[in-house]
Amino acid sequence: MTDLTNLGVAAIRDGVRDGSFSAREVAGAFVANVAAAKVLNAFLVETPDHALAAADAADAARAAGETPKPLAGVPIGMKDLFCTKGVPATAGSLMLEGFTPPYESTVSGNLWNAGAGMLGKLNMDQFAMGSSNETSAFGNVISPWRRSDGGNAALAPGGSSGGSSAAIAARLCPAATGTDTGGSIRQPAAFTGIAGIKPTYGRCSRWGTIAFASSLDQAGPMARDVRDCAIMLENMAGFDAKDATSLQLDVPQWEAGLSGDLKGKRVGIPKEYRVDNMPAEIDALWQQGIAWLKDAGAEIVEVSLPHTKYALPAYYIIAPAEASSNLARYDGVRYGLRDLPEGAGLQDMYAATRAAGFGPEVKRRIMIGTYVLSAGYYDAYFTQASKIRTLIARDFDQAWESCDLLLTPTAPSAAFALGEKSADPLAMYLNDVFTVPSSLAGLPAMSVPGGLDAHGLPLGLQIIGKALDEQGVLNAGLALEQRAGFTARAEAWW
Amino acid sequence: MSVDIPTVKKIASLARIAITEDEAARIAPELDNIMHWIEQLGEVDTTGVAPMTAVIPNHLRLRDDVVTDGGVRDAVLANAPQAEHGFFTVPKVIE
Numbered sequence: 324m325t326d327l328t329n330l331g332v333a334a335i336r337d338g339v340r341d342g343s344f345s346a347r348e349v350a351g352a353f354v355a356n357v358a359a360a361k362v363l364n365a366f367l368v369e370t371p372d373h374a375l376a377a378a379d380a381a382d383a384a385r386a387a388g389e390t391p392k393p394l395a396g397v398p399i400g401m402k403d404l405f406c407t408k409g410v411p412a413t414a415g416s417l418m419l420e421g422f423t424p425p426y427e428s429t430v431s432g433n434l435w436n437a438g439a440g441m442l443g444k445l446n447m448d449q450f451a452m453g454s455s456n457e458t459s460a461f462g463n464v465i466s467p468w469r470r471s472d473g474g475n476a477a478l479a480p481g482g483s484s485g486g487s488s489a490a491i492a493a494r495l496c497p498a499a500t501g502t503d504t505g506g507s508i509r510q511p512a513a514f515t516g517i518a519g520i521k522p523t524y525g526r527c528s529r530w531g532t533i534a535f536a537s538s539l540d541q542a543g544p545m546a547r548d549v550r551d552c553a554i555m556l557e558n559m560a561g562f563d564a565k566d567a568t569s570l571q572l573d574v575p576q577w578e579a580g581l582s583g584d585l586k587g588k589r590v591g592i593p594k595e596y597r598v599d600n601m602p603a604e605i606d607a608l609w610q611q612g613i614a615w616l617k618d619a620g621a622e623i624v625e626v627s628l629p630h631t632k633y634a635l636p637a638y639y640i641i642a643p644a645e646a647s648s649n650l651a652r653y654d655g656v657r658y659g660l661r662d663l664p665e666g667a668g669l670q671d672m673y674a675a676t677r678a679a680g681f682g683p684e685v686k687r688r689i690m691i692g693t694y695v696l697s698a699g700y701y702d703a704y705f706t707q708a709s710k711i712r713t714l715i716a717r718d719f720d721q722a723w724e725s726c727d728l729l730l731t732p733t734a735p736s737a738a739f740a741l742g743e744k745s746a747d748p749l750a751m752y753l754n755d756v757f758t759v760p761s762s763l764a765g766l767p768a769m770s771v772p773g774g775l776d777a778h779g780l781p782l783g784l785q786i787i788g789k790a791l792d793e794q795g796v797l798n799a800g801l802a803l804e805q806r807a808g809f810t811a812r813a814e815a816w817w
Numbered sequence: 818m819s820v821d822i823p824t825v826k827k828i829a830s831l832a833r834i835a836i837t838e839d840e841a842a843r844i845a846p847e848l849d850n851i852m853h854w855i856e857q858l859g860e861v862d863t864t865g866v867a868p869m870t871a872v873i874p875n876h877l878r879l880r881d882d883v884v885t886d887g888g889v890r891d892a893v894l895a896n897a898p899q900a901e902h903g904f905f906t907v908p909k910v911i912e
Binding site: 421422423425426523524525538539564567568570571630632633636637639640647651654655656657658659660661663667668669670671672673674675677678681686687689690691693694697703704706707708709710711712713714716748749752763764765790 | 820824825828829830831832833834835836844847848850851852854855857858859861863866867868869870871872873875877878880889892893895896897898899905907908909910
């Protein structure tokens with residue numbers, strides 16, 4: 324029998340349905356892979372019982388002749404930002420060590436209702452703040468990929484959903500949840516040669532997802548290919564009365580609507596994304612992506628998004644400002660860590676708890692947020708950034724007058740080595756230059772693998788769509804995927 | 818505008834994060850560097866531009882004014898670092 328862990332979501336679902344293998348066999352195979360890959364540090368908590376119980380339920384339902392659920396028999400990984408009832412959740416931070424949610428996030432609940440099982444909780448950058456997984460309090464995730472230069476440098480799996488990307492690339496799960504605030508699904512997907520989509524803001528409920536920046540945070544799936552992303556997203560998304568920003572819309576049948584034929588579609592190439600010092604390989608891949616989309620029938624047009632260069636600095640005001648407010652809840656009173664120095668009063672307890680519980684990057688962002696919101700600076704920083712956010716969204720609206728989709732690189736480089744950028748916060752922030760603008764505008768965007776760099780590492784292409792046009796994004800992603808023929812994978816060394 | 822050590826100490830105090838002298842000295846140039854980079858936003862003429870308040874046009878829904886949960890004291894307190902007599906407990910705040 325073929326190794327079941329080489330199968331993706333659609334193949335597992337179909338195989339369990341037609342009886343080619345049992346859900347129990349699938350879950351067991353992935354559980355074994357998870358147990359054998361501890362050196363990657365992708366999982367913070369392993370939950371084999373959850374995955375096996377869901378598998379047994381799927382097998383029992385099939386034996387009883389019941390209509391199969393959409394994800395029956397599919398075990399997945401769950402980013403540790405999602406609260407799952409009775410399973411510890413830390414968001415990668417010491418601040419929440421020991422916290423066991425007494426409730427279920429809407430996204431995870433939707434997935435369990437669809438028949439999926441959970442293999443475990445996936446490591447991530449602390450409170451989703453980071454682009455390399457080096458800010459997790461529980462150690463770096465190590466990418467399963469290695470450069471072909473003969474060195475064995477440990478590489479970043481991207482962030483913040485780096486546990487998710489590493490686990491999928493290493494065949495520890497066929498798919499996983501991610502969350503994207505400024506690129507945290509797309510950049511790790513690009514670094515590890517997998518696909519990932521951030522849907523339109525409001526498609527997936529944020530209820531029960533540990534908050535970073537509420538006006539930006541959005542859940543989405545990560546998987547090996549575009550079809551699997553479509554299937555996962557259909558079963559994550561949906562209106563939720565518990566999230567005031569949840570969109571009151573039906574979930575389209577994205578999988579059924581998949582088509583790689585782009586005839587009649589116009590794809591814009593934003594000239595401002597041609598940043599200084601862009602590696603030639605990234606530019607070459609971008610040109611290749613343009614050729615692929617032309618081959619799929621699309622018309623290519625050049626467009627201008629004039630405020631692109633201001634997106635990243637605006638993001639680094641808005642996201643920290645919202646984070647400083649959201650993370651005020653971690654004070655040592657109701658859950659998580661409490662540091663109570665001898666003889667300390669309440670204020671000292673807050674300050675000591677937050678000093679001990681938050682890592683350096685989280686403190687840095689809370690302090691940036693506190694600074695830009697403080698008296699005297701609010702208008703100069705936060706209001707100005709919010710106005711620039713309006714201009715960035717307007718740029719996209721104007722682009723949509725001449726095109727339906729945009730094609731850009733996902734990240735300005737392939738995966739870098741762990742430690743390479745961690746000493747310079749600003750250099751790390753610049754990694755999100757291509758993903759942040761669409762986040763600020765709330766638009767759906769996806770990364771698909773396009774090829775390999777000179778060191779054999781994956782590079783991603785990004786498709787950005789109009790609000791609510793996930794179908795257009797997935798279809799263009801499929802067109803790229805069909806032509807890229809990306810089959811490279813990390814050779815197991817772990 | 819530059820971020821100096823006294824500014825960092827003030828921000829840390831507002832953010833309720835205890836920091837040492839060494840940390841303040843290390844953080845000040847980092848924040849200063851980041852804030853200088855952010856200063857470029859001042860170049861943009863935003864006269865007459867409304868700040869974005871909702872990324873996707875979406876009207877906030879009103880909920881019925883009814884109790885939908887409650888009676889879950891033990892679940893609420895389950896993760897408390899310290900709870901006594903059915904309450905969260907904190908250090909004494911008044912003498």
